[in-house]
Amino acid sequence: MKPKLTIYVTDAELAQFRREAERRRLSLSRYLKERFLPTEFEQTGDGAALGPETEKRLADAVRRAADAHSRKMLDQISTLIVMVDQLAARTLGEAHHGDWQHQVEALVRELRGDAEPAPNGAHA
Numbered sequence: 001m002k003p004k005l006t007i008y009v010t011d012a013e014l015a016q017f018r019r020e021a022e023r024r025r026l027s028l029s030r031y032l033k034e035r036f037l038p039t040e041f042e043q044t045g046d047g048a049a050l051g052p053e054t055e056k057r058l059a060d061a062v063r064r065a066a067d068a069h070s071r072k073m074l075d076q077i078s079t080l081i082v083m084v085d086q087l088a089a090r091t092l093g094e095a096h097h098g099d100w101q102h103q104v105e106a107l108v109r110e111l112r113g114d115a116e117p118a119p120n121g122a123h124a
Helices: 011-023 028-036 052-112
Strands: none
Touching: 011 028, 028 052
């Protein structure tokens, strides 16, 4: 006989577990095992196995952290762009600032592969 594990849940939690198990056409025991215990014995570095639900939650947490970090970096880059543009406007004056902006835009398009480079490496 297999050992028994007892957990305490509310009536609402039990009902939710039963609905989900029924939806997946599993016994309550099998559903809980698959949800909270690893079904595949993939080992992590410390020898502990992760179940599919745990892996999904971990991947989601990593994705959220990476997204937050990316947004912060994009905000910082946007600030730097504005600062460089203002410096160029003050240094070059209005007449040359527009030309400088066009050259930068052309260079960015070229680097992205959106436009063919100008002959002899000159930029439009």
